[in-house]
Amino acid sequence: MNILNSLRDIVSSKYVSNADYIRKSYSRSMNSVIEDNLPDFVVRPENSEEISEIVKIAYSERIPIIPRGGGAGLQQGAIPYKPGGIVIDTTRMNKILNLDEDHLTVRVQCGITWAELNTFLMEKGYYTGNVGPNSGMSAVVGGGLSNNSYGEGIAIYGPVTKNCIGLKVVLPNKNGDIIETGSGECKYVKNPFNRFGFVSDLLGIFLGDNGIMGIKTEAILKIYSKPKFKAHMSFTLKRKSAEVALKILFNCRKKGYLGIFRAGFVDSSLVRASMIKILPDIPPLDENLKIINPKGRSMLEYILIGENENIIEENNKIIEEISLAEKGVESIDAQKKIFKWDNDKNEYWQVSHHIWGALGPESTGQSAECRIAMHNYPELTKGLSKWTLENSEKLQAVKAFPATGGMISLCDHTTISFPIGLIVWNKPEYRKLNGELWDSFMDAAIKLGVMPYMTGLRYSRSLIRTGAFSEQFLNFLRTIKQSLDPRGILSPGKYNLGMYSE
Numbered sequence: 001m002n003i004l005n006s007l008r009d010i011v012s013s014k015y016v017s018n019a020d021y022i023r024k025s026y027s028r029s030m031n032s033v034i035e036d037n038l039p040d041f042v043v044r045p046e047n048s049e050e051i052s053e054i055v056k057i058a059y060s061e062r063i064p065i066i067p068r069g070g071g072a073g074l075q076q077g078a079i080p081y082k083p084g085g086i087v088i089d090t091t092r093m094n095k096i097l098n099l100d101e102d103h104l105t106v107r108v109q110c111g112i113t114w115a116e117l118n119t120f121l122m123e124k125g126y127y128t129g130n131v132g133p134n135s136g137m138s139a140v141v142g143g144g145l146s147n148n149s150y151g152e153g154i155a156i157y158g159p160v161t162k163n164c165i166g167l168k169v170v171l172p173n174k175n176g177d178i179i180e181t182g183s184g185e186c187k188y189v190k191n192p193f194n195r196f197g198f199v200s201d202l203l204g205i206f207l208g209d210n211g212i213m214g215i216k217t218e219a220i221l222k223i224y225s226k227p228k229f230k231a232h233m234s235f236t237l238k239r240k241s242a243e244v245a246l247k248i249l250f251n252c253r254k255k256g257y258l259g260i261f262r263a264g265f266v267d268s269s270l271v272r273a274s275m276i277k278i279l280p281d282i283p284p285l286d287e288n289l290k291i292i293n294p295k296g297r298s299m300l301e302y303i304l305i306g307e308n309e310n311i312i313e314e315n316n317k318i319i320e321e322i323s324l325a326e327k328g329v330e331s332i333d334a335q336k337k338i339f340k341w342d343n344d345k346n347e348y349w350q351v352s353h354h355i356w357g358a359l360g361p362e363s364t365g366q367s368a369e370c371r372i373a374m375h376n377y378p379e380l381t382k383g384l385s386k387w388t389l390e391n392s393e394k395l396q397a398v399k400a401f402p403a404t405g406g407m408i409s410l411c412d413h414t415t416i417s418f419p420i421g422l423i424v425w426n427k428p429e430y431r432k433l434n435g436e437l438w439d440s441f442m443d444a445a446i447k448l449g450v451m452p453y454m455t456g457l458r459y460s461r462s463l464i465r466t467g468a469f470s471e472q473f474l475n476f477l478r479t480i481k482q483s484l485d486p487r488g489i490l491s492p493g494k495y496n497l498g499m500y501s502e
């Protein structure tokens, strides 16, 4: 079979390529420090039916397929594990299919970016609650649902997956079956309104799956009325600041959700770095900080939402009382917004794009970002410091340094997320050691009980390498994978399940 011609027959020659420069650009994601594995083809379908046809070819020819959203993942989930295969770029699938104001849901194609979707919804007075990852100007709905992404609003609405009530998925089997999951499983439900009810939560198999179970083509997400009022609160902390901040956040949680849309701790080193110009052509992240927090102390900041000012005022008082009960905590002028956060104007997303690569074009993060339960924080930081000491010579050899903590965000219930990983330099001679250090760092993190919030190629293999899963659990996972993907064509290499010739 001539694969190129067959793919052209499906999507037209405009949307398939085997040109070197295209293959090269799809051999990388945000972490550009590892060897490039070029796919053979990049294809850009526009709907589920086209993807199904592509799957049929891949199945019959046993060609790996790798679904890709915005390519903003930090764990190499959207690039080939080995040279070859077909990368399916879903970003042409960016349509809003149905805004259902009776059920408060929106049906979209999975290649739409979070920023585009929320900009559309906000004009109509809605949003997706959790408005998607900070990378949402590039990252798309399918990537977020596959990575179980966190984002602004997670403190009250949960991760993006929690707000998904339906998916259309193409299965990686012989016929490229297209299925609906969620209450849309039942053909008599005209407007899907709920996640499950007919049988087990089969939608869940495809959420947070890192793209190994099926190719998501359409999603139904809950939408919420955008709250009328929003308030900012900020505190500075003097000593043992991360521990104190976590104690405060935990005590807040014990009182309920208190309208906390976002709560985050920012370490003093990051506060100070945000006040200054790091690169000549990039302005400081927030010059306001010089005025409201001149000593550059660590900060705890909140965004509260509510339907009226009284509700916010009441919650404000509760949070203030809890916060000021801790030694060394002071309230600062909350009216001066910190980090210029305002998702009405895309600033929320722009800030992150601004931070990435702030150390210059050659620096990059080898992320091992994670979620943990609040109470595990001290143990985790101790464990990672130990790893740093043990690996100091190797780190020096490639001038890499660990980037742990800095910012802690309140997530769902008593969970927090924060960046951990390494800042490294993208030089060919450092690649091998960079890769080894990255794996070793992730293995250490997994053994310390973290939950990676995206696993991609790297963390997923670390989970297997460190023996994190029991053999019984692995068998269960393999059974599901095998029944959905009998030839192992979808995202091979992830999780190193040892089932196929990976």
Ligand SMILES: Cc1cc2nc3c(=O)[nH]c(=O)nc-3n(C[C@H](O)[C@H](O)[C@H](O)COP(=O)(O)OP(=O)(O)OC[C@H]3O[C@@H](n4cnc5c(N)ncnc54)[C@H](O)[C@@H]3O)c2cc1C
Pocket: 029, 030, 066, 067, 068, 069, 070, 071, 072, 073, 074, 076, 077, 078, 090, 110, 132, 133, 134, 135, 138, 139, 140, 141, 142, 143, 144, 145, 146, 147, 148, 149, 150, 151, 210, 211, 212, 214, 215, 216, 217, 352, 353, 356, 453, 454, 456, 491
């Ligand atoms: C500056 C910056 C800030 C970030 N901030 C956050 C953050 O706040 N929260 C957060 O969670 N992450 C964050 N990330 C990481 C990442 O961008 C997100 O996890 C995001 O959701 C990835 O989406 P994407 O569309 O880029 O996915 P990709 O990187 O393209 O893919 C991610 C994974 O999903 C799979 N996939 C993609 N689309 C499909 C599909 N349709 N069907 C099946 N599988 C699919 C891929 O195979 C891959 O395994 C950040 C990254 C950067 C660079």
